[in-house]
Amino acid sequence: MGSLFNFYLPYKDESGNNLSAFAQALAIIAEAQKLISIGSPGVAITYSANYAQTVTIHQTYESGHWNTNTSGANQAAVMEAMESLMGGKYSTLQKRLQIAPITTITYSDYGGRTHQQVVESDLEYIKFLLDQGWDVLGWQNQSSIPGYAIGGGIATLPREINTLIQTTLAKYAIDYASDARSEPIKFYHLNKPYGFFSNFAPYPIHLKDRIWPTSEHYFQAQKFVNTPHEEEIRQAKTAREAAEMGRDRRRPLRRDWEIIKDDVMREALYAKFTQHPDLTEKILSTGDLKLIEHTKNDRYWGDGGDGTGLNMLGQLLMETRERIRYDFSSGQ
Missing domain, CATH: 1.10.357.40 (YbiA-like)
Known part of the structure; x- marks a missing residue:
């Protein structure tokens, strides 16, 4: 089985300047390559999505394709840059690096389901990936709130849904602990993980x-x-x-x-x-x-x-x- 890791991804450098979407995407790719090099069959990164994006992402992977064409601002721009890089120099990651959407953006319609039911389904998909041996990066940055919460609309979520996301991902991190990351955590630069x-x-x-x-x-x-x-x-x-x-x-x-x-x-x-x-x-x-x-x-x-x-x-x-x-x- 895979593991869920707390992945800290700064969006500013130590001088306070915004890091480009491509710089952040390269950091994700580097972490994915590292995990794959020590035996991971694939890596997914959590992403704060709206319902339409969640549906498109899942349909893309279910059809055997890799490019979800996710686009937009903030996290979406990073995902767009990541997939752009995977379309070129990093093509070997096309079937081994995925987006794991969590529907944190409040939406008017959830396809006949409630928002909480959609989020529960999102979390089940992450569990499915972990059960398949994939590693999952819990995306954090300077604006993230405690735990494995992701950015985007999470700050405006109803408390019960926010708690569901927090507690479930934290539980996954414990239940899917792995010796693959028993190596020490090395840190130094602000714009690197940890x-x-x-x-x-x-x-x-x-x-x-x-x-x-x-x-x-x-x-x-x-x-x-x-x-x-x-x-x-x-x-x-x-x-x-x-x-x-x-x-x-x-x-x-x-x-x-x-x-x-x-x-x-x-x-x-x-x-x-x-x-x-x-x-x-x-x-x-x-x-x-x-x-x-x-x-x-x-x-x-x-x-x-x-x-x-x-x-x-x-x-x-x-x-x-x-x-x-x-x-x-x-x-x-």
């Missing part, structure tokens, strides 16, 4: 009675606690700028920094992954997989690029995950 683990990810945290734009802002500022430099770094326009300011040795680094830096990072990570419910869901969805900051630029916080680094950020993230898991189990 980029939310980066301290540069745009998730503000509340600590010391102040709001810090990112965990990177907080971490770097604590090198100069109780000095004007602390507030200067908090007000840095970007996480990258905050990092550069914190590494500037013309600023007087606190004497105990090497002793307390892990505790500062631990504090920042716990705040980040508990103050944002979507991040809580995301870190818990990684189960017990090893988390690795994969970069040759850092041998302390990262793995050094060759696995010989300490990977301290990854270690603290796994510690944070376990702490959050304990919080949930103890009802905190």
Whole structure:
């Protein structure tokens, strides 16, 4: 059987610029190729559809064809770009990469059925794919709400339908767990899957009675606690700028920094992954997989690029995950 994975697909780069539909489509294709290379017979990606699109997509696959001609804005534009790429350079994916529609867009008519019945059918189709051994990517981006929810019209769905989607896909993720993804999760760049683990990810945290734009802002500022430099770094326009300011040795680094830096990072990570419910869901969805900051630029916080680094950020993230898991189990 296949597996359902939480697939985080940013639609903006770290500078805040929109990623093109083709850039996002290439990320989907790369993930599909990766899964196929380790034995998956095929890969499907969840897609927020209206009823007409859902019908067309299913009719296309049932007739033995691969091009659903999905088009439009946002997610639809990414699907259009994906199928365009599959019509050329990536033609080998034509029968191995599909769209798994979930009818989240409110529609006036559902072919004699209710909206909930249509969604139940959509979810059954995903289960069918998983039972056939296909892997399914639960598409998330910066606008997604917690769990495996997808974009588009989900924010305006009736609560019972939204809950149905959330709980069913989360259950699939558990029921269809697979050893095929027992390999560690490697992260570094914001515009790659699991980029939310980066301290540069745009998730503000509340600590010391102040709001810090990112965990990177907080971490770097604590090198100069109780000095004007602390507030200067908090007000840095970007996480990258905050990092550069914190590494500037013309600023007087606190004497105990090497002793307390892990505790500062631990504090920042716990705040980040508990103050944002979507991040809580995301870190818990990684189960017990090893988390690795994969970069040759850092041998302390990262793995050094060759696995010989300490990977301290990854270690603290796994510690944070376990702490959050304990919080949930103890009802905190």
